[in-house]
Amino acid sequence: IVTDVEEFDVDGIHILMRQAVTVPVVSAILFVRGGGSLSPPGEPITTENTAMAIAAASGSQRTSKAYFRSKMVRMGTGIGGGATNDYSLLSMSCTRENFDTSWAYFTDVATRPAFDTKEFVNYQQAQLIGLNSVSSSPDAFSIHEADSIYFAGHPYGRVPTAEDVSR
Numbered sequence: 001i002v003t004d005v006e007e008f009d010v011d012g013i014h015i016l017m018r019q020a021v022t023v024p025v026v027s028a029i030l031f032v033r034g035g036g037s038l039s040p041p042g043e044p045i046t047t048e049n050t051a052m053a054i055a056a057a058s059g060s061q062r063t064s065k066a067y068f069r070s071k072m073v074r075m076g077t078g079i080g081g082g083a084t085n086d087y088s089l090l091s092m093s094c095t096r097e098n099f100d101t102s103w104a105y106f107t108d109v110a111t112r113p114a115f116d117t118k119e120f121v122n123y124q125q126a127q128l129i130g131l132n133s134v135s136s137s138p139d140a141f142s143i144h145e146a147d148s149i150y151f152a153g154h155p156y157g158r159v160p161t162a163e164d165v166s167r
Contacts, residue, residue: 013030028092035048060113065114075101131161131165147159
């Protein structure tokens with residue numbers, strides 16, 4: 001049982017916090033209910049994953065992408081985004097000494113995301129390449145087939161397609 005977890009709300013967002021005094025790294029994850037399994041039938045299941053990944057790579061409406069990326073590299077901060085079947089997420093990791101500045105960028109990306117067109121095109125192309133390469137990787141192909149059989153008829157059984165990514 002973990003006993004050193006603090007719980008509190010910030011502007012209606014429920015926060016769980018656990019401090020590790022021996023590790024000089026801070027990690028934060030913003031979970032958003034949703035995910036691919038909740039996409040309506042006929043709608044792409046890749047929408048949330050795409051939105052979170054592009055937002056994390058593009059900076060914010062108040063900071064140019066070039067400056068944002070330069071600042072992240074200089075501070076050793078990583079901000080990423082994605083989605084699973086049940087939720088979407090934005091994540092951040094940084095050194096403790098850069099937490100305040102990193103947190104400001106992280107919350108800015110979460111609340112004022114910029115969706116850079118070039119990032120969208122690059123992400124879309126990478127996803128299409130990944131989808132086309134599933135059959136050439138025995139591990140990826142076997143996982144894909146097993147999930148297709150196990151989750152047949154269940155929302156988790158929906159898998160991304162090239163059509164989803166293109167839309």
